[in-house]
Amino acid sequence: MHTLRLIVDPPLTGPENMARDDALLNLVGVADSPPTLRFYRWDPATISLGYFQPYADYAALPVPAGGLSVVRRITGGGAILHDLEVTYSIALPAGHEWLRPNPNRLYELMHDVVINAIGSMAVKYGEWGRRTGAAAPMACGESAQRGPFFCFVRRHALDVVVVSLDSPDTCEKIAGSAQRRTRLAVLQHGSIILDSRYPQQPCATWRSLGGPADAETAIGRLCSAAGEVLHSTLEPGTWSDEERTRSAVVRTQYAGDAWTRRR
Secondary structure, three states: OEEEEEOOOOOOOOHHHHHHHHHHHHHHHHOOOEEEEEEEOOOEEEEEOHHHHHHHHHOOOOOHHHHHHEEEEOOOOOOOOOOOOEEEEEEEEOHHHHOOOOOOHHHHHHHHHHHHHHHHHHEEEHHHHHOOOOOEEEOOOOOOOOOOOHHHHHOOOOOOEEEEEOOOEEEEEEEEEEEEEEEOEEEEEEEEEEOOOOOOOOOOOHHHHOOOHHHHHHHHHHHHHHHOOOEEEEEEEEOOOOHHHHHHHHHHHHHHHEEEEEE
């Protein structure tokens, strides 16, 4: 059995959420923080840009999405409109068992957690494609700098999709993840859509499948699934003084135009 520190944060701003993930990546890498699974939410609703995406693409969005707060992630991939959802992040030191034979293994594991929690018709996109004979999906990490603006319109092999009962040959993405890898650690975070109220978000949501619309219940189910899939004990924890100091320092970066409009 592995042990993971569990942190469940209240809704926070985009810069604060990204600063806390940044702190985890850096401090787990030097063993000043333990391997950590974090669940969090966003207030206000925020668009997070992938590391490589041009800010101009966000600026060109029509309202209401174009009027939302914006932050840039340290991970690649497409933009995400964070609203009625749960976001997870997991930070592990390089060489951890869950990163073998390569860090893509962590995508598989955490998306198995999501599928276990959602149940119903949730599958990985690649598995659905092989079953239906659809075109081969892209591998995780491929096409980080191209593709549709929004992440949930893109499809990668390990994304979590839900299959339509009315049309089994169609599917819609309900959860996806991205990674930042350093020499010392890996941070992976991903978004699970609970409900949708913006046209840029997918119609398929956890609530539309009969699941919870409230984040607390969803997080409880995800924690249970994580313990089962990862064969781990989740130990509730709090932020250390060092983590709070580190996140406070880098929060200014994530809140500033120099970072957000860097591309």
